[in-house]
Amino acid sequence: MTAGSTGNDGPRRIKSVQTATDVIDAIKQQQGGTLAEITADLELTKATVHTYLQTLVDCGFVTRDGDQYRLGFQFVTIGEHVRNETDLYMAGHNEVDELAERTGEYTHLIAEERGREVVLYESRGEFAVAMDYHLRMRETPQHLHDTAAGKAILAHLPVTRRDEIIANLEFERQTANTITDAAELRETLADIRDRGYALNDEEEIRGMRAVGAPVLGPTETVVGSVSVTGPTSRLQGDRFHSAVPKQVIETANLIEVTLETAQFDR
Structure with a gap:
């Protein structure tokens, strides 16, 4: 990991801000750690990392317990604010x-940012499984090409934006069914x-299937998607190819109507 990149192949960056985000990312990847452990992931001196950590502690973004540093709840507060300011979430979470x-499965409300899918909201039905998988979805933005929700968004993006995202995909194979071309x-x-x-169809994780439909905004541009995820034992045959798709499309359409007509109280 290179700290303090000035982005010579793109817009100039403020080095101190870049370094702070590198430190935050190192803490996140390690799920917390000591000064030495965090420094080991960065091309910085221990003294420099300590200064950044102390500043982040003072600002509430990092907490310290003995020699252990962890990300603070300030990120939760900011995340809740960002989500509540998003019309898609306000229109779609209910x-x-x-x-x-209705389906008994995991359902998701997804947005796209920086060419990846971000989980705005999820709900767990009575028979939902694979909690670890869904936790990973929430914590790490996923590629768009190997999930139902992501492909639903990608298919409806403007051509230039879609081409840009596809051009930057690495097409890493997750399962035998992952699209790699x-x-x-x-x-x-x-x-x-x-x-x-x-x-x-088991493109992201073996044994799991999903159905996703795009959510279009008032200007007919895609603003996100809705999806249902479940095991292959339950998402199969007519339920996978007809019944659940109808339910997902219906839900997406209801969200679209709310986006078109509602005034959100914040």
Whole structure:
């Protein structure tokens, strides 16, 4: 990890801000650690890292317990604020709860940022499984090409934006079913646009399937997606290819109506 990059191949960056985010990322990746452990992940001196850590502690972004540093709840407070300021969340979280109740599975409300999917909200149905997988989804933004929610968004992005994201994909294989070719992905995205929903047939994790549908904003641009995720034993046959897609599309449409008509109280 290189601290303090000035971004010679792009816009100039403020070195101290970049370094602070590198320190925060090191703490996150290690799930907390000592000064020595955090410094080991950075191209910085221990004294420099200590100065940044102390500043972050003073600002409430990092907590210290003995020699252990961890990320502070300030991030939770900011995250809640950002989410509550997002129209998609305000319009969609109750509908996602109802979808989870109807399907019995995990349901998600997804947004796209920096070419990855971000979980704005999730709801757990009565029979939902794979909690570790869903925790990882919340903590680490996922690629768009191997999830149903991500493909639903990617298929409906403007062409230039879609091409930009595809050009930067590494197409890392997660399972035997993962799409690893740009041409195949483009064909899949065209099919998604035609039928109005996306499928994930064990493309991200073996034994799990998902169905996703795009959510379009008032200007008909995609603002996110809704998805249902469950084990292959339950998402199969007509339920996987017809029943759940209808439910997901219906939920997406209800969210679209709310986005078009509601005034959100914040």
